[in-house]
Amino acid sequence: MLVFLIRRIAQSAIVVAIMSVLVFAGIFAIGNPIDVLISPEADEIERAAAIARLGLDRPMYEQFLSFAGNAISGDLGTSFVHGTPAVRLVLERFPATLELALFAMLIAVLFGIPLGIWAGLRPGSAAGRTIMAGSILGFSLPTFWVGMLLIMTFAVWLGWLPASGRGQTVDLFGIPFSFLTADGLKHMILPAMNLALFKISLVIRLARAGTREVALQDYVRFARAKGLSPVRIVGVHILKNIMIPVVTVLGLEFGSVIAFSVVTESVFSWPGMGKLLIDSILLLDRPVVVAYLLVTVLLFIIINLVVDVLYSLLDPRIRLGGAKA
């Protein structure tokens, strides 16, 4: 297990290093942030002063070396736009994104797995076909459009739910969360639904395919012959055996929901990390983009690790080998 962990961390360190070079060079190539940030009224002397203040007058390799030097000691730099440490900006936004992503994944699992199993057990039935047709819609409708539609329906016409924003938050261990207040939950429903729609469809398809395969296996027939109740057959023997692909995909999806829910966060003005990323890219706020991607890489590493551990729990045959895995 330890060797496994060490190897993972070494691999990730290389990924992080390559990525920060790419991001640095990429944003450097787009242009000079001062062109976007400075007041147009500023004259050339002001401009030169601002460029010097942010250290943008130095050649790229010099900027990169000083960034890399600071990064190794844990300082990812100060945001050009906000003047606050970039890592702090990213982490401030993290709880909002995390709770939205978790809520969305919860919806995906709670709806996706039962519906998928249902469709898998009765593939020819009207219900099964309807579920599959619905999942095609879930796959193919563009997120921003569904988001706007949800807002128009539930906020503007029906007036049941708020149109956007995060609502009231409560501090838990000093971190603001909104799932603990009624107002906060109300604000979360629409964006979480919007995020979950695609995942539900995905889970339905995986669960259905798995169920169709597993339902025909000998041990399921045997269990049925033994007279086990259908609930136990589905709930234990089938469910457990379809979970490996579902967990894999959900793990990957969870990472991408956290890191790239840009569209949903923009449509619902959800103050999460995705929105920060897109704003920072538009303003060429290099320290924030780099910090964001580093946090994201770290997140993916952790999620993959958790997924690997879950595998070994779900399937005893899988071992997290250090020697030759």
Add this chain to the structure above:
Amino acid sequence: MKQQLPVLAGVLAAIFLAGHASAADLRIGTASEPSSLDPHYHNLTPNNTVRRHIFESLVDQDAKQRLIPALAESWRTLDDKTWEFKLRKGVKFHDGTEFTAQDFVYTVCRIPNVANSPSSFTLYTKGIDTIEVPNPYTVIIKTASPYPLLPVEMTTFGIISAKAAGGEAVKFDKAGCKADSWPSTQAFNDGTLTIGTGPFKLVEYRKGERIVLARNDNYWGTKPEWDKVTFRPITSEGPRVAALLAGDVDMVDEPPLQDLERLRKDPKVSVVETMSNRVVYLALDQAEKTPTIKGTDGKNPLRDIRVRQALSLAIDRAAIVKRIMNNTAEPAAQLLAPGLFGTNPDLKVAYDAEKAKKLLADAGYPNGFELTIGTPNDRYINDEKIAQAAAQMFSRIGIKTQVDAATVNVFFSRRNKGEFSVFLAGWSAATGEASSPLKSLVATRIKEKGFGPTNYTGYSNPKLDDLLTQALATVDDTAREKLLAEAMKVVSDDVAILPLHYEAASWGMRKGLTYEPRADQYTLAAAVRTAK
């Protein structure tokens, strides 16, 4: 038992009111968000908007950008280079301390000392040579040369409390004031130093989420109607309108053009609009060599005034305003909307494609040439569509025109590197008078004078530079206005630049609210009122 009764009533009231905004609660959805609450960190419209709620300046501007007294009750010139500001007495900061001249001195001292500032306010303090404080309620400012814009520039930055920042002994020195340390931007973001004299106090600031302000009950001026004001950044257009329609917010700024018609018809919503101080223009490169023109044997046709006249005549500005801008703009003949200070009422532009073709032939291009217009596609209202329309109109007179559109960060970087022969951009006259666009866009680039920082076209006319230099040294308003109007005419006669239209600024709000629309596009909660 008796004592619990009011508590119970309070709880009941809270339950009753929950989810329903009370009458004295104002929620505003904004298109953009400040980068910081530090009033001196970033000279940017959203920052300056929030600043105006919490921190006040010596002088202020009304909705039409005319100067009005704020922390200074009055001001006058003692001679051409000396200004006296009489400060308002009895004004209290949010922490209860009194506002005096030292706060002004400290503010001017702090402005050059903001770490990492991406766009500094030194732009507006560098005219100040010395500051004298004969008594706590008088400030005497001397400038190196006559400096008529001083009172206008005093409107741009907010006064912070010297006492709260520990700067009671700081003295002004043009070469750099001395203090042990200067307040950090963070201290304004977390509320420690967010202490101003303005009509609102800071309650809560959550980046990306909301800024909550509460009424300052000790405010010296007209107290705002609202106990609590919440600014929520809703940067996407559709969701911002939806939030207004759903009643999530009471007011939004910059509702998108395509929804204005719908909002006007909605019985629950009202819309206000005015001409803004922004002009949208096409800049024409007049250097020897130019990058994106083909078919002229390497010559730059835009150096010929007949070609520039032809381009101006080719554009049907009225059609652009009507078809693309939904009539929420006005055709422009100069760089600032007429009526604002220093504009010229006599300037006109015409549309005449036949005459344009003839001028083009006279200039030696009967078959036209090829041209590419650069434009941002997410900066000004319908920017790319306007460029497309202009391209079609140019093509009609024989100039094959293409459009090269890019997002802001890419566009401005390329523009500043001189990659476009013709580009579309906009200019907001922050000071609300004509010297702003003249000085930045069309004056010859002279670093020492601060002329022409946004003049990427190489246009240069000594007559214009002279008029502008004179105007910027003329303290007498009437004489200055005349000089500026004359300078405007020089630009127009030379067809140095093609003004297209003045953008309108609009706001949407729930029925029952009123707001006097502002040319500078600020959304000021204190000026939002319930209709009587």
